[in-house]
Amino acid sequence: MSETxxxxxxxxxxxxxxxxxxxxxxxxLLAPLAHGVVPVVTDENxxxxxxxxxxxxxxxxxxxARPIVLPAGETTKSFKSLEPxxxxxxxxxxxxxxxxxxxxxxxxxxxxxxxAGLVKRGIGHAHIPTTLLAQVDSSVGGKTAIDVPExxxxxxxxxxxxxxxxxxxxxxxxxxxxxxxxxAEVAKCGAVGDAExxxxxxxxxxxxxLGHPVALGHMIAHSCRMKADIVARDERESGxxxxxxxxxxxxHALEAATGYSARLLHGEAVAIGMVLAFRLxxxxxxxxxxxxxxxxxxxxxxxxxxxxxDISGGPPEADAVLQHMKHDKKAERQSIKFVLVRGxxxxxxxxxxxxxAVRSVLAG
Ligand code: NAD
Ligand code: GLY
Numbered sequence: 352m353s354e355t356x357x358x359x360x361x362x363x364x365x366x367x368x369x370x371x372x373x374x375x376x377x378x379x380l381l382a383p384l385a386h387g388v389v390p391v392v393t394d395e396n397x398x399x400x401x402x403x404x405x406x407x408x409x410x411x412x413x414x415x416a417r418p419i420v421l422p423a424g425e426t427t428k429s430f431k432s433l434e435p436x437x438x439x440x441x442x443x444x445x446x447x448x449x450x451x452x453x454x455x456x457x458x459x460x461x462x463x464x465x466x467a468g469l470v471k472r473g474i475g476h477a478h479i480p481t482t483l484l485a486q487v488d489s490s491v492g493g494k495t496a497i498d499v500p501e502x503x504x505x506x507x508x509x510x511x512x513x514x515x516x517x518x519x520x521x522x523x524x525x526x527x528x529x530x531x532x533x534x535a536e537v538a539k540c541g542a543v544g545d546a547e548x549x550x551x552x553x554x555x556x557x558x559x560x561l562g563h564p565v566a567l568g569h570m571i572a573h574s575c576r577m578k579a580d581i582v583a584r585d586e587r588e589s590g591x592x593x594x595x596x597x598x599x600x601x602x603h604a605l606e607a608a609t610g611y612s613a614r615l616l617h618g619e620a621v622a623i624g625m626v627l628a629f630r631l632x633x634x635x636x637x638x639x640x641x642x643x644x645x646x647x648x649x650x651x652x653x654x655x656x657x658x659x660x661d662i663s664g665g666p667p668e669a670d671a672v673l674q675h676m677k678h679d680k681k682a683e684r685q686s687i688k689f690v691l692v693r694g695x696x697x698x699x700x701x702x703x704x705x706x707x708a709v710r711s712v713l714a715g
Pocket of ligand 1: 394395396400455457458459482483485488491492493510521545662
């Protein structure tokens with residue numbers, strides 16, 4: 352059983368396919384888009400577990416697939432990996448009719464998508480996301496980027512994929528901690544704009560995270576549909592799309608304050624960040640009291656962290672987190688923008704947040 356979600360962007364529209372064992376159909380789905388050599392960019396973990404099966408599917412449809420296996424981890428999203436990857440795509444002879452396949456989590460998707468966007472001013476690419484985070488968030492919407500010492504995701508461009516194939520079965524090998532971290536982005540969809548979906552998650556998320564195929568498929572498809580609709584209305588984040596950054600003003604600072612280390616995964620930081628954004632909304636009188644507790648309670652049931660005190664190795668200093676928030680935005684020449692809520696499912700954007708209020712929610 353599989354579902355599809357369309358991202359409607361005129362001539363750059365594309366389809367997201369979601370379902371079990373779709374990797375077996377990858378050859379058939381990609382064949383109409385593939386011309387000549389097709390590089391398959393992946394990381395060493397995904398290669399070890401799933402590459403053979405993908406290559407078999409592609410080759411059974413006469414696709415000349417060439418794996419490019421990179422080290423796993425965030426440090427691969429760097430100029431150090433981008434340059435050799437771009438040069439390899441050129442050496443393989445890709446032109447604008449070519450197709451690059453990104454087979455991995457958000458790291459591989461962001462890097463390979465950026466390389467595809469840059470080489471010869473834009474080669475087509477396909478996402479075959481292998482983490483929950485990538486299936487519900489990073490493979491959809493065309494954001495690509497690498498990190499630089501000045502900050503995360505600061506070098507990038509919008510380059511929409513031509514197709515996304517999300518095989519939910521691939522998630523069975525994902526470490527549980529990564530699965531939970533990806534789930535933070537699912538809960539975010541409900542918290543931002545869909546209280547009914549949040550209610551569904553309260554009842555069904557645990558089953559979905561344990562791999563129940565119907566619940567897992569529905570959870571991913573619903574999240575993709577919500578993101579696809581927002582991207583169709585605001586591809587370049589001039590307004591509504593920024594709501595998808597709920598919790599991210601805090602989470603980026605928390606990741607920086609913990610050195611982008613295994614102490615805190617991106618999704619875990621988003622979980623804490625969302626609870627802080629809800630608390631801030633209550634403190635400023637925008638949201639009814641109790642909504643932050645409802646969110647925190649739900650995130651705890653799936654064993655996500657919800658407070659600074661939950662960070663392994665001890666909580667970072669509130670002052671250090673605040674400094675990171677300011678520094679990030681200085682690097683981007685923007686004021687600190689917050690996504691706040693008027694209750695579950697009712698997010699809005701504002702820059703008008705007193706520093707004292709931020710400091711007090713950070714202090715707990
Ligand atoms: P990731 O790509 O590093 O994957 C996490 C870990 O899981 C890695 O060790 C990877 O090797 C492993 N892995 C991947 N698939 C696996 C599988 N099926 N089985 C076993 N192990 C597997 O991290 P991520 O959480 O997928 O993505 C995080 C990145 O995504 C960050 O760089 C973030 O900035 C980016 N991101 C981008 C967007 C966007 O819109 N472009 C949105 C959200 C996040
Ligand atoms: N992850 C937020 C976005 O794609 O806009």
